[in-house]
Amino acid sequence: MPWLTQLADVAQRTGCPVVEVTGWRTxxxxxxxxxxxxxxxxxxxxxxxxxxxxGWPGLDGPLSHFWLRRDGTIYVVAAGRCWHxxxxxxxxxxxxxxxxxxxxxxxxxxxxxxxxxxxxALCAELCREFGLTAAAVKGHKEVNRQKVDPHSIDMTxxxxxxxxxxxxxxxxxTAKETWQHELKVPFGTPENPSWQAGNxxxxxxxxxxxxxxxLATLGAxxxxxxxxxxxxxxxxAAHHAEIDPHALIARxxxxxxxxxxxxxxxxxxxxx
Numbered sequence: 001m002p003w004l005t006q007l008a009d010v011a012q013r014t015g016c017p018v019v020e021v022t023g024w025r026t027x028x029x030x031x032x033x034x035x036x037x038x039x040x041x042x043x044x045x046x047x048x049x050x051x052x053x054x055g056w057p058g059l060d061g062p063l064s065h066f067w068l069r070r071d072g073t074i075y076v077v078a079a080g081r082c083w084h085x086x087x088x089x090x091x092x093x094x095x096x097x098x099x100x101x102x103x104x105x106x107x108x109x110x111x112x113x114x115x116x117x118x119x120x121a122l123c124a125e126l127c128r129e130f131g132l133t134a135a136a137v138k139g140h141k142e143v144n145r146q147k148v149d150p151h152s153i154d155m156t157x158x159x160x161x162x163x164x165x166x167x168x169x170x171x172x173x174t175a176k177e178t179w180q181h182e183l184k185v186p187f188g189t190p191e192n193p194s195w196q197a198g199n200x201x202x203x204x205x206x207x208x209x210x211x212x213x214x215l216a217t218l219g220a221x222x223x224x225x226x227x228x229x230x231x232x233x234x235x236x237a238a239h240h241a242e243i244d245p246h247a248l249i250a251r252x253x254x255x256x257x258x259x260x261x262x263x264x265x266x267x268x269x270x271x272x
Contacts, residue, residue, distance in 0.1 A: 003026070003028065003031045003079040003080050004032050004035070004065070004080070004099075005025050005079050006129065007024075007066075007079060008020050008024075008076045010122075011066070011074045011122060013125045014074065014118060014121035014124075014125050016073065016074050016117075016118045016121060016122070018074045018075075018076065019073060020076050021049070021053060021067075021075055021076060024077055024078055024079055026079070027061075027062050027078040027079065028062060028078045028079055028080015028082060029081045030080055030081050031080050031081065032079070032080055032081050032096075032099075033081065033096045033097065034096070035097070035099055036091075036098065036132070037090065037098035037099075037136045037137075038098060038099050038100075038101065038123055038126050038136055039084060039085050039098050039099070039101070039138055039143060040103070040123070040137065040139050040140065040149075040153070040155075040158075041064065041084065041100060041101065041103065041140045041149050042103050042104075042105040042107055042150045043102045043103065043104050044106060045104075045106055046106060048104065049067040049077070049104075051063065052067045052075075052077055052102045053077050053078075059083060060083070061083075062077050062078035062080075062082045062083075063082055063083055063084055064084045064100035064101060064102040065079070065084075066100070066101045066102065066122065067102050068103040068118060068122070069104050069115070070104045070105070070112055070115055071112070071114060072112070073118075074118060081095055081096060083095055084098075084140075085098065085100065085140060089143050089144065089145060090138065090142075092136065093138050093143040101119065101122060101123070103115060103119055105150070107148070107149065110152075110196060111150075111153070116153075119150075120158065121165060123137045123158075124162045124166045127166055133163075134159045134160070134163035137155075137159050137162055138155065139153060139155040139158075142155060179196070179197060179198035185200065222256070225256070226253065229249065229252045229253070229256075230249055233245045233252070236248065
């Protein structure tokens with residue numbers, strides 16, 4: 001098989017942003033002999049495209065054909081063979097028979113929904129290009145017993161989504177992906193402008209509970225105030241025959257009902 005110079009075009013078909021790394025068309029440890037599988041990795045670091053491209057002491061780059069940035073941007077790194085999976089437990093997923101995708105992640109951080117969507121879309125387009133089924137997509141941890149990447153991704157569910165995309169059906173986010181999806185929030189900070197959907201839901205529930213507690217406390221105080229007003233009206237009537245206690249109570253209650261209560265709720269509760 002010649003150098004895989006069509007990889008940029010394949011990446012473009014995903015609809016994701018694509019960056020062609022300078023020199024990618026001639027970068028590799030010789031041409032790619034064949035493509036029978038796709039191996040999904042995480043990089044175990046951040047901003048590490050240069051490592052995928054250049055390698056590290058003792059292992060020359062390129063280490064994978066693609067680098068997938070956290071924001072879903074696809075970087076085309078190499079068109080030739082890459083040192084991304086050896087030893088392999090599958091003859092269809094070693095360096096000479098498979099394409100590697102390195103996704104930017106330190107191996108602990110939650111996966112952004114946009115990055116996972118790009119991951120699946122790229123796998124789907126590669127399968128189409130090379131006549132593979134979704135079953136050809138494997139996690140590094142599935143074809144190399146020494147590896148754990150891509151961390152926390154259920155590869156069976158991942159392949160099911162790749163198969164859906166290959167059929168032209170929209171991908172469906174898993175419950176976990178939805179829970180971990182990040183959204184910009186008005187109460188965010190420059191250091192932490194986005195919150196996971198799960199965190200937002202949990203915090204909204206907590207804030208709602210706090211407000212219900214506050215309202216219940218105010219309601220109890222109001223009830224106590226009404227009782228005290230009735231007692232006061234009765235005491236005044238006992239000393240002043242001309243006072244109608246029922247009329248006085250009605251007047252006080254009407255005044256209380258006419259009061260507008262404003263609750264000042266901070267944008268970000270303390271301790272959040």
